[in-house]
Amino acid sequence: MTAIDTSASVDSRRAWEVVLQHIEADLLAGRLVPGDHLPAERALSSELGVGRSSVREALRVLEVLGLIRTQTGSGPQSGAIIIARPSGGMSSLMRLQVAAQGFDVRDVVKTRLVLEAAVVTELAEASAAALDSAPLDLGDAVRLLDAMDADGRVSEAEFLALDAAFHLALAELSGNAVIASMMAGLRNSIESYVLAGVPNLRSWAETSGRLRHEHRAIIAAIESGDAESARDIVNAHITGYYAETNFISTSEQRTSDG
C-alpha cells in the first residue's frame, strides 16, 4: 500500500536499481553535490516506495564505488554524505577483478606502464613550459623519496608502500584525477604480488638502492623538462623491478597465448 503503482505498473528494474538511478539522476542534475547529505535510509525508502533493505543495497554499492561515506549517530557528520573519492572504488574493482581472473596481472602491469609514462611526460612538459611562471612543486613526491632514504630503518613492505605513494603522488601532481585513481587501483590490485616477489630478489639492498636512484632520476628528468628521458627511466624502473622478481617476464608477454 505504500507504493503507488500507477504508470509503469511492472517495473522491470530491480528495487535497488531504482534507488541507484534516482541518486544518479540527482547527481547529474546537480541536486546533489559533494558534501551534501543523502536523505535518511528510511526516508528514501518511503519516498521511492521500496523497502529499506533495497535502499541499503544501493547505498552499499555507492559506498564501495567511493561516492558516499556513511556514519552512524546523529549530527552534521552522520548519515550518508557524498564524497566522490574514486580511488577506493577503483582499487576494489581492480583487486577483485584480478582475484577473479577477469584481469591478467601482466595486463595490469602493462597498463600501469602506459599511464605512468603519460604522467611523467605530462609533468616534464608542464615543467618545461612553466619555467617562468608556476615552478611546478614536486615537494610532495620528493618528501616521500627522502623518507625512503632512511636506510636500514625502512622495512621492505614500508619501502614498497612509500614507492607506491611516490608514483601515486606523481600521478596526482599531473592533475588528472582519472589517471591518478587508475594508478592507485592498478597498484593496489597487484600489491600482494609485488610483496610476494621480494624474496626472489638477489639482494634487497642492491635493488632498493637502484630504485631510489631511479626515483631521483625521474624527478631530475621532470624538472629539467626532458619528457623523453623521463619516460625511458620510468619504463626501465618498473620493467626492471618486475624482471628482477621473476614476477613477470615483461619481455615476452602475450606472444602467442590465448
Added chain:
Amino acid sequence: MTAIDTSASVDSRRAWEVVLQHIEADLLAGRLVPGDHLPAERALSSELGVGRSSVREALRVLEVLGLIRTQTGSGPQSGAIIIARPSGGMSSLMRLQVAAQGFDVRDVVKTRLVLEAAVVTELAEASAAALDSAPLDLGDAVRLLDAMDADGRVSEAEFLALDAAFHLALAELSGNAVIASMMAGLRNSIESYVLAGVPNLRSWAETSGRLRHEHRAIIAAIESGDAESARDIVNAHITGYYAETNFISTSEQRTSDG
C-alpha cells in the same frame, strides 16, 4: 544463537565486509573460479554467521563490479555465478564519479587519449612484427566501419554508438583487458556529453565523413605498422571531434584553474 562469537568477539568489520572478504579470499585461493556457483544466499548467511541482508549487500556490490551474475529460479543457471566481466563495473564507476564530480570530464577525455594512443601503438607494432606469422585480423573493427558507411541510414546516435564500438574493438584487439575495460568505462561515462555535443556541429554530414575517413586511416596506419602516424591520427581524431562540438577546448585544458 546462530552466530558463535568465540574468537574475535568484536568484529570491527561490518557484516557485509566479512562476506566480501570471504568471497575475495575464495577467489584468490582459487576455490572459486569463473563459472562457479556461489553458495546460496541463505547458506552463506548461516555459514558466515551474518544476516541474509548483509550477504545480499555484498552480492550486490559484486554484481555491480561485474564479478557475479544472479538469476532467480532453479537449475544450473540460477543463483549467483562468477563471471568476471570488468567493463560493466568500470562503466558504473566512471559514470557515477563523473556525475558526482569526482572526475572532471576533461580528465576523462585526456585519459582516453592516452589509452587510445597506447592501443594503436601496440597494434601497429604487433602488425609490423607479425607480418610473417599471424596476420593480425582487424576484421571485427573493419566490419563496424562498414556499418558506419551506410550513409543516411544511420542516425547520429547509431553512428556514435558504432564509433564507440570501433574504438572498443581496437582496445580488445590489443589483448589488454584492463585497457579495454577502462576504455569502455571512459567512453560510457561521457556518452551523454558526446551526444549532447552533436547539435553544436557545423555539419553532421561533414563531421561524420571526416570521422569515417580518419577511422580508415587509423586502420591503414596500423596495418602498415606505422605506430607513430597511427598515434597522430587517433590523437587528431578524438581531439578534433571534441573541439568541433565545443564540448571542450582541448588545447587549453587546466592551464591555471584550481
Added chain:
DNA sequence: TCGTATGCTGTGGCCTGACCACATGGCCTG
C-alpha cells in the same frame, strides 16, 4: 549564573521472518 549530567531523538547497522516470482525437475496421471 554557569556547568554538568542525563535522557531524548534520529542516524546507520543488522537480523529475522515472511512472502513472492520464477525455473527446474521429478512425479503422477492419462
Added chain:
DNA sequence: CAGGCCATGTGGTCAGGCCACAGCATACGA
C-alpha cells in the same frame, strides 16, 4: 510413453524490530 502438475530451491523484496552511537536539549546541581 507423453504431457501436465506440483514440490523444491533460488534470488527479490518487504516489514518490523533491535542495537550502538552521536548530538543536542533539557534539567539539575554547584
